[in-house]
Amino acid sequence: MSFSIGGIEMGSRLLLGTGKFSSNENMVAAIKASGTEMVTVALKRVDAKRKEQDELLAALRSTGVRLLPNTSGVRTADEAVFAAELAREALETDWLKLEIHPDPKYLLPDPIETLKATEVLAKKGFKILPYIHADPVLCKRLEEVGTTAVMPLGAPIGTNLGIKTKEFIEIIIDQAKVPVIVDAGIGAPSDAALALELGADAVLVNTAIAVAGNPAQMGEAFKLAVASGELAYKAKLGPKQLSKKASASSPLTSFLDV
Numbered sequence: 001m002s003f004s005i006g007g008i009e010m011g012s013r014l015l016l017g018t019g020k021f022s023s024n025e026n027m028v029a030a031i032k033a034s035g036t037e038m039v040t041v042a043l044k045r046v047d048a049k050r051k052e053q054d055e056l057l058a059a060l061r062s063t064g065v066r067l068l069p070n071t072s073g074v075r076t077a078d079e080a081v082f083a084a085e086l087a088r089e090a091l092e093t094d095w096l097k098l099e100i101h102p103d104p105k106y107l108l109p110d111p112i113e114t115l116k117a118t119e120v121l122a123k124k125g126f127k128i129l130p131y132i133h134a135d136p137v138l139c140k141r142l143e144e145v146g147t148t149a150v151m152p153l154g155a156p157i158g159t160n161l162g163i164k165t166k167e168f169i170e171i172i173i174d175q176a177k178v179p180v181i182v183d184a185g186i187g188a189p190s191d192a193a194l195a196l197e198l199g200a201d202a203v204l205v206n207t208a209i210a211v212a213g214n215p216a217q218m219g220e221a222f223k224l225a226v227a228s229g230e231l232a233y234k235a236k237l238g239p240k241q242l243s244k245k246a247s248a249s250s251p252l253t254s255f256l257d258v
């Protein structure tokens with residue numbers, strides 16, 4: 001059930017975002033129920049100067065999961081590099097979820113700035129997990145400059161629309177030499193199961209769990225869905241029929257023929 005990323009083994013293929021929870025208690029309960037081992041934390045939400053007193057950090061640290069700072073809010077590669085250095089100092093980690101989205105309306109990632117920042121940050125020793133469009137060509141270019149993983153979007157952040165980029169994610173998975181983590185827009189456990197069934201290494205989910213009526217229960221539902229998707233992928237799904245004609249699963253001979 002584990003997978004390897006950036007030289008570490010992760011026991012869970014579910015990564016969680018920590019925004020939008022109604023309280024730190026709900027967030028901690030969801031993290032625990034989900035079985036995740038890595039959560040993102042927006043650098044902007046952390047008081048880096050008083051990190052010992054920071055309540056969000058204290059709550060997250062109490063869970064024992066690995067923290068993955070994200071650069072949410074930056075608009076250029078230069079800003080991302082600056083934010084990465086701050087994150088490394090504040091959270092004492094080289095891991096970084098790279099998010100560069102200049103447009104606050106759709107929060108779509110800027111592919112050019114993301115490629116530039118990945119190249120610079122990889123040379124500085126960061127382990128980069130870039131949030132990107134489901135663009136197979138960009139994924140290869142990111143691999144060439146030293147990315148640790150790729151995080152293609154299923155749909156825009158926070159929309160809960162599910163995996164609208166399925167065919168492109170399939171190409172990315174087919175070509176990838178680094179882990180593929182489907183990120184953003186995953187709205188239901190069945191979307192997470194689909195990503196794993198397609199062969200994705202993991203998923204990152206925030207909104208669907210944080211805004212659920214019961215975030216802890218939803219966290220557990222995602223945990224089960226990810227395990228189910230992984231198992232289905234390993235078991236190898238049967239081929240889809242090209243024609244609309246039905247194909248009987250049971251004998252169609254009449255009982256009178258016996």
Ligand SMILES: CC(=O)[C@@H](O)[C@H](O)COP(=O)(O)O
Pocket residue numbers: 016017018019040070072097099131156157158159160183184185186204205206207208
């Ligand atoms: C928290 C985080 O990293 C988000 O930027 C991420 O992309 C999650 O997206 P959803 O909120 O759509 O799950």
